[in-house]
Amino acid sequence: MPVPQKTLLTTNRKALTINLDEPKYGTFAEIGAGQEVARIFFQAGGASGTVAKTISAYDMTFSDAIYGKAPRYVSRERLALMLEHEYQLLLERLATTRGDRTTFFVFANTVAATSYKGNNDAHGWIGIRFQSEPGGAPSEIVLHVRMWDKEALLQQEALGIVGTNLIYGAFYFREDPLQLIQSLVDNVGTARVEVDMVQFAGPAFPHVDNRRMALSLVQLGLTNAVMLAPRHEVLQPAELFYKKAVLIERGTFRPVTRVNIDMLNCAAAQFVQEPLIQGKEIVTLMEISIHNLLDSGTLDLDELLARVDLVGELGFTAMVSNYAEFYRLTSYFRRYTKEMIGVTLGVDNLLEIFNEKYYEHLEGGILESFGRMFRHAVKLYIYPMRQDTYARFVRGEAPAPSTPRDGSGGQLLITAKNVHVADHLSNLYAHLLENHYLECVIGFDRELLGIHGRDVLRRIREGDTTWETMVPPLVARTIRQQGLFGAPVPAA
Known part of the structure; x- marks a missing residue:
């Protein structure tokens, strides 16, 4: 069972808690910086209770063949294609055998860590699509992060922590979105990771105002600035x-x-x-x-x-x-x-x-x-x-x-x-x-x-x-x- 919110869990403990929570079962699809989040869940133990599949379509040709083309590989559009494809595949293959007792989820990210040349921005899109009850309509959380560590290895480590925090928050903090946002930088801190955009959608968040959540990112120090369009849309800088x-x-x-x-x-x-x-x-x-x-x-x-x-x-x-x-x-x-x-x-x-x-x-x-x-x-x-x-x-x-x-x-x-x-x-x-x-x-x-x-x-x-x-x-x-x-x- 999840530990009360006031207790700061280690990243390993969060992953283990999810692994031992029997109804939660899903896919990890990660592109760009390795399979850092899936690795944490495997290392925590008991991953067979959570992981249906892991995939890393690292090559662009393979990625296009699986998910379809997007304007840029590290983009919101690419993340949306990944979530949609993997979620539908999960339901097609498992809904009839265990859909009545399982809350399915798909975690996905598409990330650019610092290259060998060191001339690119280290940033990525991270998201989770999940059911809050067996057979229910899915909800979704999408966020954009920037990694401030100088070395790619440290950036990958930070990404793994943030991804684990997002999955844990979606399952156990969804009744308190502000707590969920705060928890995104647990065990990593804002000096290493910036979250400059977050978007909630679906039946798990019927009363969430995404503008308020965006302003909370600034208020809590997870980012320095947010953009809000005239039609109440939260924009990514x-x-x-x-x-x-x-x-x-x-x-x-x-x-x-x-x-x-x-x-x-x-x-x-x-x-x-x-x-x-x-x-x-x-x-x-x-x-x-x-x-x-x-x-x-x-x-x-x-x-x-x-x-x-x-x-x-x-x-x-x-x-x-x-x-x-x-x-x-x-x-x-x-x-x-x-x-x-x-x-x-x-x-x-x-x-x-x-x-x-x-x-x-x-x-x-x-x-x-x-x-x-x-x-x-x-x-x-x-x-x-x-x-x-x-x-x-x-x-x-x-x-x-x-x-x-x-x-x-x-x-x-x-x-x-x-x-x-x-x-x-x-x-x-x-x-x-x-x-x-x-x-x-x-x-x-x-x-x-x-x-x-x-x-x-x-x-x-x-x-x-x-x-x-x-x-x-x-x-x-x-x-x-x-x-x-x-x-x-x-x-x-």
Whole structure:
């Protein structure tokens, strides 16, 4: 019988527990890094009670012949073909003889460990399709992992542990998906393995919200960022960014305001004119960093999901990360694409980038951070700020109340060309400006410059309905209907 959840089992003990659980019986199909998970089950003892078949169609021709062709061998499509083929084969051959007393399962993975040349990413797709009761419809868990060990042998070992954790979790933690996610890195840790996508499906998970599970990956430290598409779909970063240029806006989006939309649209109009972008597909993102919320312990997943949904309703993909520094954000994208990266931000965030306190942990300080941030075609598009708002920001004061009409107030605007940074950093700033690492956003709507997110949030909570003119109409309607951000909940 499984041990209570609070007890951390060794990998061997998890495999042995499953081997001795008589109804559980299935197939192990592993491609790319050896049969690491099957090996653990054989070494644990009693594997004849669990293993119907193991297979490793390592050769591409054999793999295609068995499972059919897929665009890439280490891909979600390949994993889906493996699970489907092996599960149907399992039922065809064994359902009549033992289907009434067996909960069948198929575990599969397709993985690329570090090659001899050492020039490839070590990552893989892992999944399990299983019955929760004899003869029942199958459920499924699919996840994507990255292995951080430098040696292929250690990567294979880590993969075996994660695979065993997934099988154990599917059988014994499925009533608590959060516990299941936490258990994926038991006995291996997040320093060796990153889980950057997880997807639940089937009758065993009728109430699981995959968006919430994705956010939990960041909250629990299993990954640094997750992607959520407008249609509530959880995306895998490597597939989303593969050979694509990226344009991103950072913000709290609490809620999304008209100025947020204007900032991203204006930056996009300039981004598509870049010579390096011509003929390239572009991914546009709104990114929410929860770094400060995690540090303070005040993360509210329900409110975070509301912000993600509002971004999605406007047609944008939401990225939720735990990155505080901008250089870590651009380095993250460099894992997946070599194409140009654009970041749009306001003058206030630009000044924060030049705040040296954020780089005290780096040996090279601010120069090292900028070297990381701007390597390989990265450009910042700077949205202007009213002079009075700039003055209040410099003094550390809250922005003045929002004024959506004539938002510029006829004032001088602070832009990337006239903003003041610390004197000893002025030459560095001039270098970035002159070499077009920084660009002023043009074509913006001057009437929107008086809108500030914190003021909009305050008005929502105080019942001041003027906030509705400061956000897109779709956002205003959703906030009213659902009573988001402290808005009065409408009568039934």
